[in-house]
Structure formats: structure tokens, C-alpha cells
Amino acid sequence: MFKGKLHGVHPPHMKNTAGNRPTRMPVPPMITVPMSMNIGAPAKPVVKPGDEVKVGQLIAEAGGFMSAPIYSGVSGKVKRLDEILSSNGRFDTAIVIESDGLQTEYEGLEKPVITDQKSFVDAVRACGVIGLGGAGFPTSVKLNVDPDRVHHIIINGAECEPYITSDTRTMIDNASRIINGAQLLQKYYTADNIIIGIEDNKPECITIMKEAGRGVPGFEVAELPALYPQGGEKVLIYNTTGEIVPEGKLPIDVGCIVINCTTLAVIAKYIETGMPLVEKVITVDGSAVANPQNLIVPVGTPIKDVLDYVGLKAEPRKVLYGGPMMGISVPNLDAPVMKNTNAILAFAEKEAADPTPTACIRCGRCVAHCPFHLMPLEIERAYNERDGAALKALKVNLCMECGCCSYGCPARRPLVQINKLAKGVLNKYNAELKEAEEKKKAKEAARKEAGVNG
């Protein structure tokens, strides 16, 4: 059994906007709402061009069990259904809505009626919420488990990525919503405790959450070291409960449900007011941004509008969804803010330039930094040989692509990229192994049959 500490790195915190209460950005003239914002099946549009929509109105229904519905963040008229190139390189359908600027609320908004765990999960599903920490996993799927299996409910308030303060602001501005959400979870799941994990570089959040949770039975605040990546799901589970999620298993298999603090606040808001997930608090920062700040914007707001609003002091040469450790770089600024976007970072030339990799000197920093004790330097060697068996032994499949290995690499090796590619090699190897196994079985069965007949 694994013993010891999970490693990590200390990138500069850069939480410049932590003290900045989110303000509402003027309504953008047009929003583009992609259908694939969650892990799993894309949502299915239920509106057509020319339809009038209002804030909170359903525009796309869940496209399956592993999916989530989508609601309009503006009032206005559906212009068209577009094919857009999403940041993962795939084409996606998007609903383009022209805003009338009035932000009229949908008159059909209703508070959900919750009587038991099933109706609670239904409400979470109806709310349209997905993992807002960035993962985009449909929250209702995560909560759709036998309540008796849940021992620990862990609220993720670690927010370990540099720059991003949107969860920080949720904890400061909406602590009561988080607690309401926590109490709901406690009501419908038989957890022993509810732990909110917060890094110790956010003392204000710790104080506020302790205060807000006073008197809530089983509620505790876990102060975590500000060592990236505390917010990684498996890292958070281990550091708050000591449980280890084994390879190929889910947190629920060790009795844990992990839920992001903003996700929980959105659920609580929906249950209180009937307003589903239609807008996001995002941190806008980076060396190209003139006035870093936190903004409330409708889901679907183009990045360009956001950057125009906050002002640029340099050409944004690299623009990210999310933080600098795990963020996804966006080539096209027409790309929209999505449900799981918690930050838009824009970097000027100096920070944007890709470093030139030099030869690996086998210093072992990647091994020393990997939270999961993997060996990226050996993985790179095995990947270069396309050695599936070695990659299997090195457990590259466990890599969560947190970026620690590349961050600390003095030779600037693109180790995360190599790990991603190595996972492809490993998958192919496993598939071939399975195929060979099946062929062998079929052959044996045929021989047995021949033996019986002969």
C-alpha cells in the first residue's frame, strides 16, 4: 500500500484578483453556446433560428445519461445553429443568440420540489450543472449513487491554479450558498462528514467558511498546504481523508464524493431560486490584460468581448481557458466562455513564447515533482520506443496531466504532451493485447470442439 506524501510544485500564486468582488459585464450583443461543454454526450438543441428566448430558458436538452441541459444566459433571438471548432480540435454545434440587452427572466422558472435523493439528483440534473472546477463531468451522474456508499463529502475549495480566484470569490461572497448545498448533500447522503479543502494561501476563505459552517454537524474545514495540485480530485481525497482511489476506480469506490465549491453554490442557487446555470464568474488576468478582475458573464460570451471589456495592454499572444498549469490555449478569440470556464488568461509575447526543449539530463525533477510518483523521464524513453508494455508498467494511464513534470523540467521537455501521446500508445497496446487474447481463446475453443468431435 502506498505511504507517504504526494508531491507537487510551487508556481507563483499570482492571485491578483482575490480581493476583487465580481462585477457584471455589460450584456454582450451575441452569445455562442456550444453543445459539448461537458464530458460525455453533447446536449441537443431544442430551439431553432428565429425563436425568442429569455434568461434561464431551456435551449438544449441533455443528450443522454452522461450529459446536461443548457439554458440561455441572455434574452433575445436565436440567430442560427453554427458549426464551431472547439478548443479540443473537434467540431461542435453551437446556438448563436442575439441579445436584446434587456436580460428578461424566463417566466417559467420554477423552484424544484425535492423530497428524496432521487428528486435531489433530478434537480441537479435539471440545473444543467457540470464540474465547474474545469473537468466538466455532469454533476448529476456523480451524485446518482447509492447514498449508503458515501462516507465523505469533500468540497473542493483548493483552487490551486495560479491566477484563478473565481472559487475564492464564491467562498467569500457566497459562503451561505455553499453551506446550504452542503446541508442538502448531508440530508440525502449518509456521509460521516463534509470536508471543505482550502489551501492555506486563502486565509480569508478559511475564516469565512469556518464561520459559515459553525454548528453544521460533521462540517469541517481542511487547511491544505499551498502545494499545487491540491485541487486534483485524487490528491484532495488523499490529503483530506487518507483514502487512495485505485487505478480504474472512481472516488465513490472509496466512499467519497468530491464536488467543487462553485458547483455546489450553483446547485444551491437553483434550488433556492429556480435559476439554472446560465452565467459564470470568471477571472480575467494575465500579462496582456490591463485591468485584471473577476467578471460575471453569461455562458457563451465570446472571449473577445471579455478582453475588450477589461482592456488589453499588449497583444494577447496566448489566451487560455483556465490556469497556466492545466489551461487550454485558444487559437480563436471568438471562442465562448463555457460552463466550466473559470478563467480567461491572456499573455503577452514574453510569457506566451514556447520554450525550446533541450536534451533530458536525467535530473529526476519530474519524478520528484509528480504528485502520483510517476516517472515522466522513463515514460518519455518508453514512448520514444513506442513500448506499450513499458508504458503499462510505468502506469502512464494514472497521469492527470497536472503539468508539474513539465513545469519543473530544466530542459523544458514537453512531458505532459508526451504523456498524453503515450496514453494513446498504451491504449493501442491494450487493445492489441485483448485482441490476441480473444483470438487465442477462440482458437482453443475451436480445438476443444475439434477434439470432442474427433
Place this chain on the structure above:
Amino acid sequence: MANRVVSVNPHVYAPETTTTIMRDVIIALCPAVVASVLFFGVRSLLVEAVCVIVAVLCEWGFEKICKRPVTIGDLSAVVTGLLLALNLPVTIPLWQAAFGALVAIVVVKQLFGGIGMNFANPAITARIVMLVAFGANMTHWAPAAFSGAPADAVTAATPLSIIAGINGVSAGTNTVADLPSLLDMFLGARGGSLGETSCLALLLGGVYLIARKVITWHTPVAFIGTVLVLTALLGQQPLYQVMAGGLFIGAFFMATDYTTSPPTPAGKLIFGVGCGLITVCIRVWGNYPEGVSFSILLMNILNPYICQWTRTKPFGGVKA
């Protein structure tokens, strides 16, 4: 519209690069360079300059000829040249020093693919080649300043050759009384290679490297610790054994070479203990009075196996 950079995460990096690491090693060697001048005169600087310049020129020239990217900017050739020089006696003919630098860079490093690819430590291997090729010059030890040697003396015995003489392993008429004081040993006023004599200077550099997180404590502590314990058990003046010869420079600067030693703490401990064991065996039972270089080279050869044995256990990993 300007092209936007699109790349896989992460998008920020720690400040350390290969060059800054090598620069730190050079800084850490500065006290030893100062000590070499102090104890062996300005010719030390000449030997050091020749080794560094030839090492860098060889790296540049070889890469030019092979049409490989020139990597002299990473300062690793400077480190190799400097380490080699610090392992030579002050009286070494300059052409021989230059030859050593050429062997280190061309044969040991570049022919195996350059930085990160060599299986043996270039400076150590070149020193051993020189020991075999220029045996007399490589074991001609000028007396150190402040060591109390007669002013007209041209040669001096190293503490290890004195001990070897006492042990009867080598011919020698020295007695325990000829051994320098422990304080002289620590400060470096004794016969030996340019940079190996001053334990104080090397310790300063080693502590600097550990503080800067360039190296970890594992290898030096395991190496020096093993020599200390074993020689004590064998009744071999452990404090002399630890401070004598090239143990400090080897433990802090050569056995910690990234490319030729294991990347994990467990591997580093095994590597250090192995170096210590072999060093003591050679010193006590071998023909050579000193065994640090050989021990590191032998452990370099075992390094791939140690790396295999000491792979980390992934968090959450399940045995297939």
C-alpha cells in the same frame, strides 16, 4: 491578426534551466578553485583554464563537425573541464591536461550522444584514462603551501599513500607521524589533486548545491557515511579516510552527476553506498591508494540496473 501560440499545458515554467543548474555547479566549485590557488599556486589556474577551454572547444568543434546543435551555452562542458582540472596534480603537463579534456568531451560524452546520453561521468573517466596513460605525472604530488613540507621539497606523499605504506600495501617508509593533522586535512594543506584537498571548500560548495536543490543529500551522505563506517570497522583511521583523497569532491560533485546516477532517492542511496563500498575495498585491499574515481565509474556502469530496481511506486497503481 497576430498568430496565437497554441500549446499543451503547462504554460508556465520554474526558473531553473540546464544552464542555471550548471552555473550553480560552477559557483559551488569556486571555493575549491580558490583553495587550489592558495595551496598549489597560480599554476592551478593555468591547468583549470586549459581544461575548461579545451573542453568547450572540443564540444563546439565536435558538434560543428557532426552538424549537431551547438550546446556550449548550457555550460556543461565548462563543468566537465573544471571538474577534470580539479582532479589533476598541479604539475601535470598542460598538453596532457588538454588531452584529458578532449577524452572527456569527445570520447566519453559526445560519442555517446552528448549531454544526457553518456553512461559514464566524463571527468572521472578521463581522469582514469590519464592515470593509465600518464601514470608518473598523474601521481606526482607537489607539496601544498602551509603544509609544513620543507621549502625545497618537490614531491609529497598524499595521506592515502602514507596510509597504504603503513598498511604495507605499497612500498613506503612513511609512518603515522608523517600524516598531516586533521585540521590540515580539513582545510586542504596536504598533497593531492588541485581541488580535492580542501574538505572545507568542497563542503561549502556541496552545501550550496543542496541548498539550491541542485543535488539532494542522499548520494553524498550515503557515500561518505559508508566510507566512515566501514573504515572505522576495519580500524583504518576513519576521519583521515573520509577527508583524504577525492572523497569529498567525488561524493558532492561527481557521484551526483544527473545523467550517470539514479534519479530517485532510493537509487541515490544505493548508488552512494555502492561507491563507498568499492572505494574502501580499493583503498584497503587494492593496489591503488585511492579508489573514488574507480568506484564512481563502476557504479556508473551499474546505474541502469539501479534505475530499474528503484522505480517509484505510482500512487493508486494496481498490480496487473
